[in-house]
Amino acid sequence: MELTTVWFGLIAVLWAGYFLLEGFDFGVGILLPVLGRDDRERRLVINTIGPVWDGNEVWLLVAGGATFAAFPEWYATLFSGFYLPLLIILVALILRGVAFEYRGKRDDATWKRRWDLCIIGGSLVPALLWGVAFGNIVRGVRLDADHEYVGGFFDLLNPYALLGGLTTLTLFTLHGAVFLALKTDGDMRRRAGELAARLAVPVIAVAGAFLLWTAIAHHDVAGWILSAAAALALVGGALATRVRREGWAFLATGATIVLAVFALFVTLFPNVMPSTIADANSLTTTNAASTAYTLKVMTWVAVAFTPIVLAYQGWTYWVFRKRLTVEHIPAAPVPVSPAPAGAAERATP
Template sequence: MELTTVWFALIAILWAGYFLLEGFDFGVGILLPVLGRDERERRLLINTIGPVWDGNEVWLLVAGGATFAAFPEWYATLFSGFFLPLLIILVALILRGVAFEYRGKVDDDRWRRRWDACIIGGSLVPALLWGVAFGNIVRGVALDADHEYVGGFFNLLNPYALLGGLTTLTLFTLHGAVFLALKTDGEVRERAGRLAATLGGPVIAIAGAFLLWTAIAHRDHGGWILSALAAAALAGAVLAAYARREGWAFLATGATIVLATFALFVTLFPDVMPATVAANSLTVDNASSTPYTLKVMTWVAVIFTPVVLAYQGWTYWVFRKRLTVAHIPPASAPAREKV
């Protein structure tokens, strides 16, 4: 197998891992005002992802770095053509990260509400825009002969891409609700379980429509199979949520996200950035680095990837227990200094 194909597959795995792990982080942030009815419950929700959210974002950094090193032409076209939406995503992620650290620094309700708004927006905006971005990548964009994007920002807001954005937004929200039902206990667990069961129908409708549209538009047999498996996993997640089997529901929503991501990449291959004019498309061949670069990268990945996976797995094992409001002590932040 060509190293270009190997690295295309590895990048697909990295994005699938990012959406799997960061997906429930986004869902928790989006559901903060829905399931957190008072300050202690909101702190409980944040604490469920507190030890892992920053580690989950490492998958995004590695995916971006791998794309830059393995397919520099793809990286250059993507980050120049999608500059504005990617900048919005980056700002949202920065604000969310700062909010996690700063919301408890001052014992003041208005202070916390402002940072909570950053957490909610910093979760909702990327959850929506990642789907819009990948929808456009799969659909194809206007590239010239030099592989530069020549469309405008509003060309990216087409019906297919917007449906992709709604798919990731609703799917990540469901994933977050299931995660909270799995990670908490007491009233929050019950509310999260009921919400997950309620979200099931709309998510099936939206995600099913997007996967069906993708399969019909591209007629790729591998994409069809993976889309069908993703749909089956999503149906299983909803059934498990109704039955209050949180563990199975979380595994199923995770499988849905991974299979759907793989379906998009399989549909995309051998292109990495298809153009509306086929001759201008970027492929795994004309967008890749030199064979020597790919060979060195492969050895680095073989050595360090197991270490990273082992460390992250250990982190999840250490923080595996359910949390309740009883685990959240009263606020003890320092009072705001008077100026």
């Protein structure tokens, strides 16, 4: 097997890992105002992903870095043609990260409400736009003979890509609801499980329509099989939510995300960015790849460091595996005004 094919597969794995892990982060953020009825409950919702959200984003950095190193032509065309939507995603992720850090800095309702809006928007916008972006990659975009994107921003907002965005948005929201039911206990667990059960039906309809459209448009046998497996996993997750088996439900929604990503990449191969102008203008794993020596060095680096990263992240999830309840969240501390300068000296006998 050629190294270009190997790295195409590895990039698919990285994106699948990112959507699997960051997907429930996005879902939790989107559901913050739905399941967080007061400040203490909203802090509980945020704390379920507090120890892991930034580690989950590492998958995005590695996926982007691997694409840049293994397929620089793909990276250049993608980030120049999709500049505006990717910039919006980046700003949303930055605002969300800042909101996690700054929300608790002041015990003020208005302050917290504004940062909560950043968490919600910083979760909802990427959840939508990632689906739009990948929908366009699989569908194909207007690339000229120099592999430059010659379309406009509104060309990216076609029906197929928008359905892809709605698919990731709804699927990640369901994934987040299932995660909250798995990670909490008591009333929050019950309400998150009930919400996941209600969300399952529309998610099946939207995701099923997108996967069916993809399979019909590309006539790829492997894509059909993976899409069918993803649909079955999603149905299994819906059934698991109804009988309150949160662990199985989370495995099922996670499997749905991974299988759907693999279905898109299998459908895309050997292209990495098809051209809707002419097939000869398409970027492939061959004409977009780095040199054989670069790919060989990257392979050895990946073999050496990937197990370390996976072990560390697995250990993090194991340490923070216990369920949380509102009782674990202390009441918000009352800010104490600093004592006047010299007060300590005057109080000393």
